[in-house]
Amino acid sequence: MYMEWWQILVLTLYSGWVIFDDLGVYSGLNIPVAAGFITGLVMGDIGTGLLIGGSMQLMVLGIGTPGGASKIDAQSGAILGTAFAVSLNMNSSQALATIAVPVAALMVYTDILGRMSNTFFAHKIDSMVEKHNYKGIEGWFLAGVGAWTLSRMVPIFLALTFGSGVVEALVNVLNGGLKWLGDGLTLAGGALPAVGFAILLRFLPAKKHIAYLIIGFTLTTLLSTVFMNIQAVGGSIQDYAGAPLNGLPMLGIALLGGALAYINFKQNSTTQSTATQTMTAENTSTNFDDDFEGEIEDDEY
Known part of the structure; x- marks a missing residue:
């Protein structure tokens, strides 16, 4: 056409x-x-x-x-x-x-x-x-x-x-x-x-996160195999179920990847929050010492 x-x-x-x-x-x-x-x-x-x-x-x-x-x-x-x-x-x-x-x-x-x-x-x-x-x-x-x-x-x-x-x-x-x-x-x-x-x-940064790559490839293989078999079974019972069971290995991988990303995000957020609080405490202590540096105390008159 x-x-x-x-x-x-x-x-x-x-x-x-x-x-x-x-x-x-x-x-x-x-x-x-x-x-x-x-x-x-x-x-x-x-x-x-x-x-x-x-x-x-x-x-x-x-x-x-x-x-x-x-x-x-x-x-x-x-x-x-x-x-x-x-x-x-x-x-x-x-x-x-x-x-x-x-x-x-x-x-x-x-x-x-x-x-x-x-x-x-x-x-x-x-x-x-x-x-x-x-x-x-x-x-x-x-x-x-x-x-x-x-x-x-x-x-x-x-x-x-x-x-x-x-x-x-x-x-x-x-x-x-x-x-x-x-x-x-x-x-x-x-x-x-x-x-x-x-x-x-x-x-x-693949070398830094090599563990996630290994998990991803492993999940791809496992889920593809599992869902492929499920799809084959679903196709054989299509006449009874009314519709075949479709394989969605990428959906499972995406959900697990999203979960791992969320865990990593929360860990990084906690680490950054702790680091920020530590820096704030250190700056407050430093400013406090600076404010009183050289000040005459009562017993020095």
Whole structure:
């Protein structure tokens, strides 16, 4: 199926909202998994959207932007990857490797363009500040926001409007004469979330909290095995129970992880509270001694 005009319009507007949200609204709709979900909702396949958006989310877990640095635009990659995967009936992992990741990398250049364009608006705001023109400050500020949102909206609109033919031809090649390459890209797409975990572990204090890592991997194995067996049993009694018992190993892991995090938080809070009370007592004692240093007592007259 091909995309309708209203789908292109909604996804284009949403791509502009993503960067606007990321600049200061922080509604939670500006992350890759949300981009995949909303795109899947618009395209009529939420499952594919969550799979591609979640994979992009996992891939950028350990990526940060210190200062004004640019990073790969995983949100735009999730939007285009999901849109083309649904409209052209592509394999999700293949769409992730051939569309979502390359688009996310290429959109770094539009991000830089958006940042550079704001230099002009920043100088205009400076001139308005000197003139005490507050309306002018607001106007040029909004113009800068508009330029940054256009850095996403324009390429997304062009890709959705004119890119279907190119992507369809690419899919035909990857599933035809170059099927070996298509299979390799599908495998690579499935492995990409592991790259995000590797980057994240590289920057987290993993050595300091190695015990939590061991517990996490152990729980993953145990709960996956237990719930897999429960799901198998549930499937066999579906006709009697009315619905199969679904396996939710990640929910159990998340709950246990949340409990451990809460315990660690309470311990740190108690330690910090004790340290603060000790420092306060020491400062009070020191100030008391300073107040009376050099003072003449009654028996010294």
